[in-house]
Amino acid sequence: MATRDASARSMADRLREGRWFGGLGARLEALAEAERDQFPLWLPVGLLGGIAAWFWLPDRTGWIGFIAGVAALALGALATARASRWEPALAWFGLVAAFGCALIWWTAERAAAPRAERAQAVDITGVVESVQPRAAERLTRIVVAPEGEGQPARVRVNIDEVLAPEGLAPGARVRFQVFLMPPAPPAAPGGYDFSRTAWFQRLGGTGRVGRIDVLAPASEQGWRATIAGWRTRLGAHIRAQLAEAEGGIAAALATGDQFGIPEADAEAMRRSGLAHLLSVSGLHLTAVVGAVMLLTLKLLALSPALALRFRLILIAAGAGALAGIAYTLLTGAEVPTVRSCIAALLVLAGIALGREAITLRLVAVGALIVLLLWPESAIGPSFQLSFAAIVAIVALHEHPRVKALLSRRDEGGFARVGRFLLGLVLTGVAVEIALTPIALFHFHRAGLYGAGANVVAIPLTTFVIMPLEALALLFDLIGLGAPFWWVTGQALSLLLWIAHSTANAPGAVAMLPAIPRGAFALMVAGGLWLCLWRTRWRRLGLVSVAVGAIWALATPLPDLIVTGDGRHVALRGPDGRLAILRWRAGDYVRDTLAELAAAEADYVEFDELPGVSCSEDLCAAYVDRDGRRWRILATRTRHIVAWPEMVRACAWADIVISDRRLPRGCNPRWLRADRDLLARTGGLSITFGQRPRVTTVMGEAGDHPWSTRPPPGD
Numbered sequence: 035m036a037t038r039d040a041s042a043r044s045m046a047d048r049l050r051e052g053r054w055f056g057g058l059g060a061r062l063e064a065l066a067e068a069e070r071d072q073f074p075l076w077l078p079v080g081l082l083g084g085i086a087a088w089f090w091l092p093d094r095t096g097w098i099g100f101i102a103g104v105a106a107l108a109l110g111a112l113a114t115a116r117a118s119r120w121e122p123a124l125a126w127f128g129l130v131a132a133f134g135c136a137l138i139w140w141t142a143e144r145a146a147a148p149r150a151e152r153a154q155a156v157d158i159t160g161v162v163e164s165v166q167p168r169a170a171e172r173l174t175r176i177v178v179a180p181e182g183e184g185q186p187a188r189v190r191v192n193i194d195e196v197l198a199p200e201g202l203a204p205g206a207r208v209r210f211q212v213f214l215m216p217p218a219p220p221a222a223p224g225g226y227d228f229s230r231t232a233w234f235q236r237l238g239g240t241g242r243v244g245r246i247d248v249l250a251p252a253s254e255q256g257w258r259a260t261i262a263g264w265r266t267r268l269g270a271h272i273r274a275q276l277a278e279a280e281g282g283i284a285a286a287l288a289t290g291d292q293f294g295i296p297e298a299d300a301e302a303m304r305r306s307g308l309a310h311l312l313s314v315s316g317l318h319l320t321a322v323v324g325a326v327m328l329l330t331l332k333l334l335a336l337s338p339a340l341a342l343r344f345r346l347i348l349i350a351a352g353a354g355a356l357a358g359i360a361y362t363l364l365t366g367a368e369v370p371t372v373r374s375c376i377a378a379l380l381v382l383a384g385i386a387l388g389r390e391a392i393t394l395r396l397v398a399v400g401a402l403i404v405l406l407l408w409p410e411s412a413i414g415p416s417f418q419l420s421f422a423a424i425v426a427i428v429a430l431h432e433h434p435r436v437k438a439l440l441s442r443r444d445e446g447g448f449a450r451v452g453r454f455l456l457g458l459v460l461t462g463v464a465v466e467i468a469l470t471p472i473a474l475f476h477f478h479r480a481g482l483y484g485a486g487a488n489v490v491a492i493p494l495t496t497f498v499i500m501p502l503e504a505l506a507l508l509f510d511l512i513g514l515g516a517p518f519w520w521v522t523g524q525a526l527s528l529l530l531w532i533a534h535s536t537a538n539a540p541g542a543v544a545m546l547p548a549i550p551r552g553a554f555a556l557m558v559a560g561g562l563w564l565c566l567w568r569t570r571w572r573r574l575g576l577v578s579v580a581v582g583a584i585w586a587l588a589t590p591l592p593d594l595i596v597t598g599d600g601r602h603v604a605l606r607g608p609d610g611r612l613a614i615l616r617w618r619a620g621d622y623v624r625d626t627l628a629e630l631a632a633a634e635a636d637y638v639e640f641d642e643l644p645g646v647s648c649s650e651d652l653c654a655a656y657v658d659r660d661g662r663r664w665r666i667l668a669t670r671t672r673h674i675v676a677w678p679e680m681v682r683a684c685a686w687a688d689i690v691i692s693d694r695r696l697p698r699g700c701n702p703r704w705l706r707a708d709r710d711l712l713a714r715t716g717g718l719s720i721t722f723g724q725r726p727r728v729t730t731v732m733g734e735a736g737d738h739p740w741s742t743r744p745p746p747g748d
Contacts, residue, residue: 084134092736147187149238185237205252222717290365307484327354396748556582600693
């Protein structure tokens with residue numbers, strides 16, 4: 035108490051003296067005093083900023099400069115610190131940011147492992163590390179650690195489920211021949227970078243095999259393989275009790291395996307903003323831990339002796355913690371699930387200590403633990419979506435006005451239910467606002483009606499579907515689970531109906547092209563500023579969010595997208611629809627190009643666009659943009675075009691695109707995107723106009739360890 039009084043007198047003295055730029059210094063000090071409890075929340079933000087800077091900056095010169103710059107800023111703040119709170123806070127923030135950049139750099143270097151440099155047929159003998167059935171695709175995916183020198187550290191291959199041999203399990207020694215592909219970079223700028231993910235997972239190649247020989251079964255299964263076997267059998271049992279779509283979702287809720295859900299239903303869940311229900315995360319762990327904790331508490335309370343002698347809440351929290359850990363292991367212990375489990379354990383520890391169940395400080399501790407253990411997860415959508423949601427929820431419910439509005443009070447049943455529903459709506463809106471920029475940045479689309487759908491879907495999943503599924507599994511032990519499975523199936527059908535109805539509603543999905551990283555950073559920084567401070571200056575975050583949003587919305591749509599192999603081209607027509615060069619392109623290519631173009635995958639053939647004419651081997655197109663006419667030439671077969679004809683066509687064109695090496699005499703007026711150029715740049719995104727702009731995959735990737743492209747094949 036005396037220390038606090040002395041601190042208050044010291045503050046009063048500083049305010050009277052008006053240090054640090056006179057009145058401004060006094061105001062800043064008063065602000066720091068009001069926000070003193072919020073400063074620790076910025077430690078994980080600094081760590082996150084340092085990690086993100088390493089991914090954003092292109093090469094080691096930028097990384098070293100960032101570390102040196104923020105470290106110097108931190109040391110300068112410490113050197114000039116007097117009695118202010120700001121200098122130490124700034125120093126800690128800078129040091130943590132420098133540490134974050136160094137940490138992810140060290141993590142990336144440590145993850146270095148041999149990988150396939152080019153597509154090639156190889157014979158592989160090795161030990162199976164994991165087996166993942168993908169029921170909806172009718173295949174099995176395995177990860178193998180090859181034996182011998184010069185082989186990748188790990189490879190991932192797919193095999194048709196009917197061809198998977200007996201004994202294919204973790205620990206088994208297998209042999210197969212595969213056409214191994216290097217981990218693929220983004221098909222075009224803004225696309226998913228599998229090569230980056232594979233680097234941190236030490237995956238050196240992928241492929242598909244027609245036959246696998248099991249040389250020796252697993253000698254003895256470790257605990258991981260045992261749990262994986264339980265998970266596989268449990269998923270198969272659940273899918274056998276229900277229809278395909280309902281069974282796939284039920285299996286996902288119980289085991290974390292989403293690969294049994296038909297693509298049409300999975301897409302509806304994504305478009306409706308309900309896809310988070312399929313990924314085992316905080317919602318599911320909360321339901322499991324809460325149910326076990328409540329059940330344990332109620333059962334123990336039946337005994338007066340136990341209730342009088344022991345702290346039942348402590349025992350119930352321990353039971354909930356064990357249930358959370360068991361559920362995490364059963365669902366595969368993936369990083370998002372482990373992250374949610376850590377958060378749940380922190381909440382349970384707070385309850386056991388008599389603290390408030392969940393606060394922003396607990397969220398910050400959880401974020402620090404995750405970022406220290408898995409720094410590469412910071413730039414992934416899973417980390418960003420889950421922590422953005424929980425920060426938005428906690429910040430909303432910690433706001434004094436919201437807390438007063440939603441607090442329990444002596445009122446009638448209808449008013450109580452109405453207040454509960456109001457809380458759900460406010461929470462859903464806050465979460466949707468927080469998640470929309472992240473979804474648009476990573477997936478280029480976001481469901482706009484997710485808040486309304488989640489008001490029904492979250493209680494339905496948490497309080498109806500998951501308890502019914504647990505009862506069905508429990509009664510299956512005595513052969514009486516069928517009635518519970520029928521009710522579970524009806525509830526899941528209702529969930530699917532909500533998803534499809536929401537997804538098919540007019541204007542259900544917002545689409546944007548690749549958002550500039552700067553715009554995304556402004557929106558994230560503004561959102562954190564708004565959520566982590568308490569006083570009025572938190573509103574400055576709205577300015578940052580608004581600037582970032584305007585920048586993102588002002589990003590022009592790409593007119594022409596070329597994949598890194600030069601085979602696939604999407605051209606935007608005058609009406610906004612996309613034309614695709616090779617009509618037989620697969621669904622993955624079509625969906626990827628449409629996503630990056632911020633358009634529906636409702637293609638027309640190339641020669642159906644006005645101003646386009648095609649032969650068997652070539653397509654020529656006129657595109658008028660902002661008063662300028664662009665001439666585009668693209669090859670679409672492997673046939674050799676006569677040299678004089680090709681040279682004349684190149685001279686006519688502004689842009690020439692080909693998946694093969696073009697002759698030196700092919701000199702278009704503006705850009706020759708053949709195999710040689712694309713091997714150096716990766717995929718291209720081109721915006722026409724008076725100031726045309728070309729964005730490349732390699733320009734975005736920089737000189738990171740995974741971004742070195744293999745040389746073009748012969």
